Amino acid sequence: MNEALELLANPWIHGFVFGAVIVTALMSVTAYITWFERKFAARLHSRMGPTMVGPKGLLQPIADGLKMIQKEDIVPRDADRLLFNAAPAITLFFALAVAAVIPFSPGLLASNLDIGVLYALAVSGLMGFPVWVGAWASNNKYALFGGMRAVAQAISYEIPMVLSALVPVVLAGSLSIGQIVEYQIEHGWFAFWPPGPGIFAFVLFMLTALAEGNRIPFDIPEAESELVAGPTTEYTGIKFGLFASAEYIHSLLASALGAALFLGGWDGPFGIPVFWMLLKTCMLFVGVTWIRWTLLRFRSDQLMALCWVYLVPGALGLLLITGLYVHVRG
Amino acid sequence: MISILETVGFYSVAIVILYSGFRVVTTRNLVHTVLWLGMVLGSTAVVFLMLSAPFLAAIQIILYTGGILTLMLFGVMLTHRDYGFTTVPNDSRTQLQAAVLGVFTFGVLAFGILATPNLPSQPAAVPNTQKLGEAFLTEHVLAFEVLSLLLLAAVLGAIVLARKQDPQVDGEVDGPRIPSRRVGQPQKG
Numbered sequence: 011m012n013e014a015l016e017l018l019a020n021p022w023i024h025g026f027v028f029g030a031v032i033v034t035a036l037m038s039v040t041a042y043i044t045w046f047e048r049k050f051a052a053r054l055h056s057r058m059g060p061t062m063v064g065p066k067g068l069l070q071p072i073a074d075g076l077k078m079i080q081k082e083d084i085v086p087r088d089a090d091r092l093l094f095n096a097a098p099a100i101t102l103f104f105a106l107a108v109a110a111v112i113p114f115s116p117g118l119l120a121s122n123l124d125i126g127v128l129y130a131l132a133v134s135g136l137m138g139f140p141v142w143v144g145a146w147a148s149n150n151k152y153a154l155f156g157g158m159r160a161v162a163q164a165i166s167y168e169i170p171m172v173l174s175a176l177v178p179v180v181l182a183g184s185l186s187i188g189q190i191v192e193y194q195i196e197h198g199w200f201a202f203w204p205p206g207p208g209i210f211a212f213v214l215f216m217l218t219a220l221a222e223g224n225r226i227p228f229d230i231p232e233a234e235s236e237l238v239a240g241p242t243t244e245y246t247g248i249k250f251g252l253f254a255s256a257e258y259i260h261s262l263l264a265s266a267l268g269a270a271l272f273l274g275g276w277d278g279p280f281g282i283p284v285f286w287m288l289l290k291t292c293m294l295f296v297g298v299t300w301i302r303w304t305l306l307r308f309r310s311d312q313l314m315a316l317c318w319v320y321l322v323p324g325a326l327g328l329l330l331i332t333g334l335y336v337h338v339r340g
Numbered sequence: 341m342i343s344i345l346e347t348v349g350f351y352s353v354a355i356v357i358l359y360s361g362f363r364v365v366t367t368r369n370l371v372h373t374v375l376w377l378g379m380v381l382g383s384t385a386v387v388f389l390m391l392s393a394p395f396l397a398a399i400q401i402i403l404y405t406g407g408i409l410t411l412m413l414f415g416v417m418l419t420h421r422d423y424g425f426t427t428v429p430n431d432s433r434t435q436l437q438a439a440v441l442g443v444f445t446f447g448v449l450a451f452g453i454l455a456t457p458n459l460p461s462q463p464a465a466v467p468n469t470q471k472l473g474e475a476f477l478t479e480h481v482l483a484f485e486v487l488s489l490l491l492l493a494a495v496l497g498a499i500v501l502a503r504k505q506d507p508q509v510d511g512e513v514d515g516p517r518i519p520s521r522r523v524g525q526p527q528k529g
Contacts, residue, residue: 022345093375125469128398135406142413146371158417161410168406185395185469 025110025121032109040258041071043295050296051303081247089244090147097144098245098252104137105256108263113188115276115283126187127179130267131172134222137260138164141253145241156240159310164222166317171218173325177211177332178271187267191275199274207332212272214325219264220298221317223257265294350390357383365438370416378409395469 045060045067052059060067085094111126113119123129138161145157178200179185182193194200200208242253269275269290278286308316360379367373381404388397453459476484 090369090371093372123394125394125398128395128402132398132401132406135402139406139410142410143371143375146413146417161414165407165410 021121028119028121029110033106036106036109036259036262037255040255040262041075043258043262044074045071047299047302050299054300054303075251078248078251083249084244084246086148086150086244088149090149093143093147094244095249097140097147098249098256100140101137101144102252102256102259104133104140105259105263107133108260108267111187112263112266113191113270113275114266114287116188118284119188122186122188125185127175127185127190127271130187130263131168131175134260134264134267135164135168135171137222137256141241144245144253145243148241148244150244152238153241153243156243160241163313166314167218167221167321170214170317170321170325171222173322173329174211174214174218175267175271176329177207180329180332180336181208183336187270187275191270191277194274195277199272199277201272204335207328207335208272210324211328211332212268214321214328215272216264216268216294216298218321219261219268220301221313223260223264261298262291262295265298266291268294346390350387353383353386353390357387371413374409374412374416377412378405381405381409393468395472 048070049059049067051057060070063069063073085091108130110121111119111123111129113122142157142161145153145160148154178190178194181200181204182190184190184193197203201212202208242250245253266287269287273290273294275290276283276287278289357380360376360383363376364373364380367376381400385397385400385405388394388400
């Protein structure tokens with residue numbers, strides 16, 4: 011046992027083990043998130059949702075997964091085969107890679123990176139890129155348009171996202187997510203204290219996270235009424251499944267990031283830290299899902315206007331106020 | 341055990357960088373070229389991580405892989421009319437130009453590295469993001485501010501270039517008249 015613990019202290023082995031655990035957990039959770047989302051959406055629509063497979067439709071994700079694997083794997087004749095096949099995997103890779111720096115409890119994280127916030131934003135910002143490459147490789151005009159929109163949206167919304175995530179960084183004086191959480195445990199959650207910049211930055215962060223993940227109301231890249239299915243038009247079976255799960259994982263991890271940066275992470279009145287972190291993440295994810303099934307889709311120019319006319323100046327102002335606050339606080 | 345893993349890690353990354361760099365200059369499909377360049381830039385970030393410079397690694401990913409690469413891909417896509425697989429010209433003149441430029445850049449870099457005295461052989465033990473930030477705002481504040489000014493000028497220039505000409509302000513527009521509509525203004529109702 012001691013030897014095993016010693017081995018775990020080695021950063022390489024620690025990384026491999028935790029990486030494997032987190033990826034496995036995330037992938038299984040993602041399957042059941044689809045079940046939850048379908049049930050939840052059904053309730054909002056006064057429907058039943060999946061009921062047939064297993065009790066309360068609980069086996070539905072497994073049936074979906076099996077179906078996706080069985081479907082014919084189609085590669086368009088004029089597609090760029092290599093990129094077309096690689097894109098879904100790379101997208102999923104970038105979505106999963108964010109998990110490396112998310113602290114679920116003081117000890118339970120894959121890597122306590124000194125610049126965790128920056129890393130998470132960098133990697134999650136890259137997710138639009140392989141989507142676009144896959145869209146281009148499909149050699150389909152709808153896919154290409156969708157991919158263009160996806161990457162334009164990802165680049166634009168990355169700016170307010172980084173700026174809003176800088177608010178807790180400035181307040182805590184650290185780029186490490188673990189240290190930001192510990193600062194909040196000591197001084198109060200950033201969403202509530204100091205009152206003002208924190209809560210606005212939190213709302214901004216979740217909003218931009220929605221946009222980065224191409225979720226409604228920001229799912230313009232795959233607006234099915236205009237673009238068939240956007241970047242994923244030519245994708246079938248499990249490759250489409252990889253894109254879809256990457257999207258879910260991105261939303262889930264963005265919720266986790268929001269919980270850690272603004273809601274005190276694993277901070278809770280009693281019990282084990284992991285529970286509180288997971289609870290907050292789930293609450294945020296439910297909120298994200300709720301928005302998805304309530305709102306309509308923006309138009310492309312409205313989306314860009316929202317970003318550049320309101321969110322970017324707003325985020326800059328917030329950052330300025332936060333800086334002044336920290337300066338006055340000394 | 342750790343040192344072996346580190347050595348293996350370093351050489352694998354080095355091989356990836358060199359091979360991708362080789363492919364950047366030999367690939368004829370323009371989009372593939374840009375993606376190979378992405379491999380080079382991304383792997384360089386891994387080298388920064390191994391040298392305990394995580395801040396540089398993250399910036400490398402955000403700026404180069406996230407920003408510049410996307411910009412290049414956009415450039416490739418928007419400047420060629422056919423969406424097909426654009427290829428780069430491969431005549432002797434381009435090759436000569438590329439060779440001269442490559443040798444020149446290599447020479448400047450090699451000279452710079454060889455001329456710098458006292459390069460540390462080991463990376464700093466402590467991650468030095470904080471030191472980096474302090475150095476930016478105290479020791480190198482002038483260079484930092486000049487760079488910000490340069491970027492601001494670039495942003496303004498981009499806006500001026502991208503702005504649609506307003507006939508009432510700028511006089512007659514060349515070419516077909518584009519019905520002017522405020523782009524980016526959400527419409528009421």
